[in-house]
Amino acid sequence: MRFLRYFAAMLLAFGSPICPVHAQTQPAASHWITLGTQGGPIPVPKRSQPANVLLTGDGAYLVDAGDGAAEQLAKAGVPLAQLKAVVISHLHFDHTAGLLGILGLRYQTNIYTPLTIYGPPGTKQLVDGLLAAMLPTAKSGYGMPGSPYVDPGQGIEVVELRDGANFRLGAARVVAAKNTHYSFAPGSDDDRAFESLSYRFELPDRVIVYSGDTGPSDKFQAIARDADLLVVEMIDVERTLQEIRRTSPNLPEPAAKALETHLRTHHLTGEDVGKLAGLAHAKAVVVTHLSAPEATGDVLVEYLRQIGAHYPGPVVIARDLEEF
């Protein structure tokens, strides 16, 4: 009994002992919450735009930041003060529009703790613009004469990533891979300037891989290898085109054609998702970034059939605020 007390005191004083103790060596369970599961850019009533939060034993990490991400975090019960980093897959506004809310509402609630924003080339220009936009508000503060001025950039760091980059988020190692959401000619100026990234999160308890937006991609498939959880985008091309024709009846023909090509080559169909998950030997698949406005009932069954034809494992079509 005395030994046990001594041992407990040692644990408290020095952390994990050398000899394994079950309760201490079990890694903290990670949680992945889909905050927004609707691919943009057209806002819809029933699903929020792309955002996720990864909770580990050491912090909260926002993965993409669609419109209203701060409010989705509140719905998931994650206070802004817990956020340690934001990881952006690419700069389309359905994945970034919520970033002003994250930065602005943190600032306005006096949260100046370090926040690192990881993202592809261009992320620094995005964040610099937002910090510039925040200046008049920062200068006026709460409208109290003589209040001290705090730089909106205090605590904010931006790390731009390219294909193959890796970095740490607490105990996790993260690897970025350039995917095929953009199709600029390899080696062109645009190809060098812009990247859309997928991420592999190697956590103490499991591996989670997030596609961001991509078409079929060898590099994405490579980082998806043996993922415990593959969080992957999926498009429903036909229903999406129908919706765009309905909401933008005056879209000029060249823009409509370009959009159709974009949809067909820069995203994954159900068949693509199934093939990719099968080849990567993913242990479970979470489908997100839905594109049809009301994907419920029979439509979801159709998606599961398309994926299941090529992938034998479990597949969940995610809803907003689902926890994995």
Next chain:
Amino acid sequence: MRFLRYFAAMLLAFGSPICPVHAQTQPAASHWITLGTQGGPIPVPKRSQPANVLLTGDGAYLVDAGDGAAEQLAKAGVPLAQLKAVVISHLHFDHTAGLLGILGLRYQTNIYTPLTIYGPPGTKQLVDGLLAAMLPTAKSGYGMPGSPYVDPGQGIEVVELRDGANFRLGAARVVAAKNTHYSFAPGSDDDRAFESLSYRFELPDRVIVYSGDTGPSDKFQAIARDADLLVVEMIDVERTLQEIRRTSPNLPEPAAKALETHLRTHHLTGEDVGKLAGLAHAKAVVVTHLSAPEATGDVLVEYLRQIGAHYPGPVVIARDLEEF
């Protein structure tokens, strides 16, 4: 009968006749929808942050743009393409964080129609920062080689307003009044640089007055005179301070004191709302910008009692997506 047909044809050709015809002279009914009824800056799960949409016969006008305003518009059934203007009361981020979503998602859905953003001094710097933040996304477009570049500022105009300014939104005349949400010394540099505005919307069918954020204010009371609908902020100081102590336990004492002074002088209590509505002879009151995290049931009854002690007219404590 022939006369009636002739008369109808004249109506179609020349609009309203001189003599009144009921069906023609009834002005289009306006609608005010509370998109977000929670005062920020702390995001909460059950109410969105300040935003409203005013629908008239000639367009949709967003009045304040809290986090997730684009998605709240979708929930209200208002497509982004219908937005003709945004009217900002002041630059605190709970009233502006959704603006990146409005600009970015419009842009990404090829909506380049004119959008005028009205707001106090500093609004141009806010919008310029956001447009700068949008540049890398605009340059990469949908990742299609050779796609034409469109300036993110195309169609976007900013009009900065000061106390007493007036402007037109379609058939409506709008008047701005500097309120007391900021308390910089009159005539000081900060007082000249920053204004928080309330707005009076003189529509063909009625007058709607929106407080934005303000403490007791003669100028606000003056523009609220005889309003058919007075949409007004209200704070619950005690419950708000409790919540801030809970969510920000490490807030330094000077910041906490400044915040308490801000809450007590820059916002309206239930008693203030009742007095102001009574003195202005408002015909109905809509309370918004709630500050306690869970204002339901008994708490709402308490608010109605506080207001009702000084104002005999109808009062609604608004919920998100309520239409007036």
